[in-house]
Amino acid sequence: MNIVVLAKQVPDPEAFVSIAGEGRSLEIEQKFAVNLFDEVAVEEALRLREKHGGKVRVITLGAARAIEVLRTAIAMGADEALLLDDEAFLEGDGTSTALALSRAASKEPFDIILAGRQAIDDDRGEVGPMVAQFLSLPHVGGIVKLDCDGGKAKAESETEGGHEVVESRLPAVFTVERGLNEPRTAPITGVMKAMKATILKMTPADLGLTLSEVGSLGAKVRVERYLAPRKRQEVRLIPGEPADAALEAARILVDVERVI
Amino acid sequence: MEKIVVFVELKGDRPRKASLELLSETRKVADSGRYEVEAVVLGPMSEGVREKLRLYAGRLVNITDPVLEAYTAEGYSQALSAFVAEEGAHIVAAGATRIGRDFMPRVAVLLSRGIASDVTDVRWAEEPFTVVRPMYGGKVLAQISFSGSPAVFTVRPNTFALGGPHDSAGQFLEKRAGISPERIRTKVIRVEEKTKGKVDLTEADIVVSGGHGMKAPENFKLLEDLAEVIGGAVGATRSVVDAKWRDHEDQVGKSGKTVSPRLYIAAGISGAIHHIMGMGTSKVVLAVNKDPNASIFKHADYGIVGDLFQVLPALTDALKKRLGK
Numbered sequence: 001m002n003i004v005v006l007a008k009q010v011p012d013p014e015a016f017v018s019i020a021g022e023g024r025s026l027e028i029e030q031k032f033a034v035n036l037f038d039e040v041a042v043e044e045a046l047r048l049r050e051k052h053g054g055k056v057r058v059i060t061l062g063a064a065r066a067i068e069v070l071r072t073a074i075a076m077g078a079d080e081a082l083l084l085d086d087e088a089f090l091e092g093d094g095t096s097t098a099l100a101l102s103r104a105a106s107k108e109p110f111d112i113i114l115a116g117r118q119a120i121d122d123d124r125g126e127v128g129p130m131v132a133q134f135l136s137l138p139h140v141g142g143i144v145k146l147d148c149d150g151g152k153a154k155a156e157s158e159t160e161g162g163h164e165v166v167e168s169r170l171p172a173v174f175t176v177e178r179g180l181n182e183p184r185t186a187p188i189t190g191v192m193k194a195m196k197a198t199i200l201k202m203t204p205a206d207l208g209l210t211l212s213e214v215g216s217l218g219a220k221v222r223v224e225r226y227l228a229p230r231k232r233q234e235v236r237l238i239p240g241e242p243a244d245a246a247l248e249a250a251r252i253l254v255d256v257e258r259v260i
Numbered sequence: 261m262e263k264i265v266v267f268v269e270l271k272g273d274r275p276r277k278a279s280l281e282l283l284s285e286t287r288k289v290a291d292s293g294r295y296e297v298e299a300v301v302l303g304p305m306s307e308g309v310r311e312k313l314r315l316y317a318g319r320l321v322n323i324t325d326p327v328l329e330a331y332t333a334e335g336y337s338q339a340l341s342a343f344v345a346e347e348g349a350h351i352v353a354a355g356a357t358r359i360g361r362d363f364m365p366r367v368a369v370l371l372s373r374g375i376a377s378d379v380t381d382v383r384w385a386e387e388p389f390t391v392v393r394p395m396y397g398g399k400v401l402a403q404i405s406f407s408g409s410p411a412v413f414t415v416r417p418n419t420f421a422l423g424g425p426h427d428s429a430g431q432f433l434e435k436r437a438g439i440s441p442e443r444i445r446t447k448v449i450r451v452e453e454k455t456k457g458k459v460d461l462t463e464a465d466i467v468v469s470g471g472h473g474m475k476a477p478e479n480f481k482l483l484e485d486l487a488e489v490i491g492g493a494v495g496a497t498r499s500v501v502d503a504k505w506r507d508h509e510d511q512v513g514k515s516g517k518t519v520s521p522r523l524y525i526a527a528g529i530s531g532a533i534h535h536i537m538g539m540g541t542s543k544v545v546l547a548v549n550k551d552p553n554a555s556i557f558k559h560a561d562y563g564i565v566g567d568l569f570q571v572l573p574a575l576t577d578a579l580k581k582r583l584g585k
Contacts, residue, residue, distance in 0.1 A: 013514055014533055017399040026400060036515055094365060095374045120514055123395055124377050126365040129333060133369035138334055138445040141362040144508070154449070158509050160271075160358055160460040165450040166332075172445070178515045179508045220374025220407050224390060227401040229540070235547070235563045245564045246574035249546060250582050252562060257544045259523040260466065260490050260579065 001054035001148065003045040004105045005078070006115040006127065007038035009062055009069040013120060023225035034069050037116025040176045043183040044146060045114050046077045052148065054111070055079045059104050061089050061097055067199055075186030075194035085201040089215045094126030096218030101127065102134035103207035110171060112153070117142045117175040128175035139173035140166050144180050264290070264297045265344050265410075267354035267364075268313060273306050275313060277422065277463045278355025282415055283316040284423030286353070289384045290318065298347065299430075302339050302437075303328035314432055315425030325437035330448045331359055337366035339437040344371060349410045351389075356414035357462065368412040376404045376413040378518070380541060397514055397537025416541070417463045418520040459493040461510065466492030467521045467539070469512055470500060473528020473549065473568060477505035482572040483527060489580050495519065497535050513538035527568045531556030548572065 011017070013036075015029040034042075045056045058073040060066045061084040070081035084100055092100075105113055113132075118125030132139035144163075145156035148170070155174055156165050186194070204214045211217060238245045238252070253260045264286050268279040279299075286297045299317035301309070303324065313320050323343060327335045336359070344352050344367070352367065354360035356378040368375035380401070381392035388405050391413050395402050406412075461467060468487045470480055483494050496506040498513050512519055514534040524542035528549060529535060536559050539545070547560035548568045557563045564571050 011396070013397065013537070017396045019400060093374050094377075095368065098365075098369070121396055123393075123397065125361055126368075126375055126377055129362060129365040130369050132333075133337070133366040138332075139366075140446060141333070142358065158358075159451070160462065161458060161509070162451065162453040164448055164452070167447045167449050169445040177508075220368075220372075221376050221404050222407065223402045224405050225403050227392065227403055229394065229398055229401055232545070232559065232561055235557045235560045237552075237557075237563045237565060242564075242566050242570035243574045245566060246571055247578045249562060249564060249575060250578035253523065253544070253546065254579070254582050257523070257561075259544050260583070 001048055001052035001112065002108070002110045003048055003054065003056050004110045004113045005038070005041050005045045005056060005058045005073065006101050006105070006113065006131065007042060007058055007060050007069045007073060008035045008116070008119045009033075009060065009066040010035045010119055010121040019226045019228060023227065026226055032065065032068065034072050035116050035119045037118065037176055037178060038069070039183040040178060040180050041114040041116050042073045042076055042078060043181045044176060046184070047181065048112065048148060057082065057108070057110070059101060060084070061100055063090060070199055071194040071197065072186065074197045075190035076184055077190060080200065081197065082200045082202060086203045088204055088211045088217070091216035091219070092214065093219035093221045094124045094130055095220045096214050098127045098130030099134055099218065100204070100207060100209060100214050102131045103209060104202060105131065106135060112148070112170060113173040115173070115175050117177050128173055132173035137171055137173055138168045139175070140168055141175045142177040143174050144177050146174060146180065261296045262294060262350040263347055264295050264351040264353065265347065265349040266297060266299050266317070267340060267352070267360065268299045268301050269355060269357060269359055270301060270305065270309060273309060275309060276355055276357060278357050278360070278415070278417040280316060281417065281420040281422050282353055282355055285382070285420035287316065287318075287423065287426070295351070298349070300340065300343060302336055303330075310432060311429070312425070314429035318430045319433065320430055321433045321435060323435045323437050325439050327439045327441055327444045328437060332444050332446050332448070333363040333366055334444045334446065335439060336363045337370055338439050338443065341367045341370035342437065343435070344410055352410050352412045354414050356416045360414045364412060364414050371410060371412065373408060373410060373412050374406060376406070378416050379413050380416050380419050380520070382415070394541065397533070398540040416518070416520055418465070418522070459491070461493045461495055461512070461517050462519055464493035464519070464521055466490050466523045466525075467495050467512070467519050467542070468492045468525045468527070469495035469497065469529060469539070470527050471497040471529030471535070472499045474500065474505070479569070480506065482569070482576075486525070486572060486576045486579070489576055489583065489585060492523075497529055497532070526556050526560065527572060529556050530554050531559055
């Protein structure tokens with residue numbers, strides 16, 4: 001079973017993000033991590049390989065430092081890593097990113113594509129379903145359980161207020177939710193191997209794409225400017241004994257804020 | 261006139277609140293005269309739902325097909341994109357619910373367009389028309405423009421005010437999608453509704469969440485009691501879910517759900533950035549924590565520094581009396 005994992009290097013959730021250049025750009029603290037959902041995707045790919053054999057290929061699109069996510073995946077046990085490596089790939093939207101990733105994934109035959117349900121920087125959650133559509137494949141979103149058998153897979157997702165089990169023909173795309181598995185920590189031998197591993201690189205031309213189809217030029221939505229979120233006023237502490245404070249809080253919520 | 265197509269999601273025999281909010285907002289926008297609104301329901305719909313929705317939209321279209329009996333991303337995206345293309349719509353919007361976020365990206369690809377997901381503001385009157393969406397878990401907002409038409413986007417539940425029904429019913433039209441069954445390669449084989457009838461966390465007007473300070477799973481009863489009195493849903497932090505005190509589906513935060521209620525009550529929650537990312541756009545936040553330095557107070561409008569085991573029952577009691585329950 002050949003599995004492709006789409007993974008992304010993202011700023012650490014704690015990284016400081018501020019608006020620069022009068023809203024035209026962002027300044028982001030240089031602290032990075034593997035997108036937490038993508039780690040789950042790598043883990044699931046490794047488990048599928050352990051059960052069914054085959055190969056795990058990890059693909060990322062990003063600046064040169066994105067290579068770290070690939071090294072992490074190899075250290076965990078992935079077989080191959082591919083970096084879409086060209087300035088032209090950067091600053092894209094969901095569409096141009098998904099188009100490039102779908103082309104890269106289909107460079108070799110595969111049975112399953114796994115991706116995190118969303119990247120925690122852009123928070124789009126678009127790339128998985130879009131890759132599926134570009135490749136005319138089915139997809140199941142936000143899965144918490146996956147079983148493969150022959151040319152079929154059974155996937156379980158959380159719904160609002162329950163669960164649903166979906167059967168899909170393969171090949172298919174699955175986006176994964178936290179809770180699907182507990183990602184392993186890379187063994188030290190894996191880390192050594194990852195440091196020496198060859199990372200394949202591809203350009204838009206390698207994927208049969210023109211510069212106007214990738215990155216910012218290929219994007220169909222554009223950030224006009226960045227805005228600061230609404231800032232809350234300083235907290236108003238409600239003093240008094242618990243019973244008094246609760247009474248006052250009830251009054252404020254009902255009469256002043258009118259939110260109850 | 262420019263056409264706005266609103267995808268209306270049904271849950272059981274009711275339209276989702278996120279869909280009604282979107283219809284309320286677009287109806288207001290349509291009154292300005294620039295736009296006309298079409299509400300689209302995919303798959304089977306009862307007469308009751310039909311009559312209700314006709315009071316929310318100028319035109320209601322029900323697209324039916326055997327493959328639309330249950331939700332599949334392939335079926336929904338093919339049916340909706342075909343309809344939008346045929347109508348020459350300028351805008352296609354859906355609630356950023358699980359289903360909306362799942363199939364709308366495919367709709368965008370099928371229409372050769374981009375998408376803006378989980379938007380929290382729409383600037384209808386601007387030229388060009390733009391939307392605003394949070395990024396980096398709400399640390400910044402991005403104002404987004406679309407190249408070409410239609411603009412495709414999903415709107416976070418609780419972004420727009422829910423309006424009442426109108427006096428006059430809109431037109432109703434039924435259409436057949438005509439999708440070949442071979443083009444649908446996923447099949448729903450089982451659905452488990454654990455919490456039938458309970459308010460969904462992402463759509464709830466009020467969310468009452470507990471963190472590690474709740475100390476034990478059975479203490480969530482205090483939050484459930486409070487939630488029941490004020491009609492809220494109960495949420496939890498990541499540490500609580502990791503400790504298996506609550507289910508993952510109750511988790512609010514970066515790796516759980518994003519909520520944006522009118523009122524968010526945080527009890528025994530320290531205020532880790534992971535959690536703030538899931539509730540930062542809530543309108544009013546009340547935090548209860550015994551540690552006056554807890555960072556949750558930096559993200560709250562009101563705070564009570566005290567023992568939640570005393571404050572919560574007192575609050576439930578006080579609200580019960582206020583509301584005459």
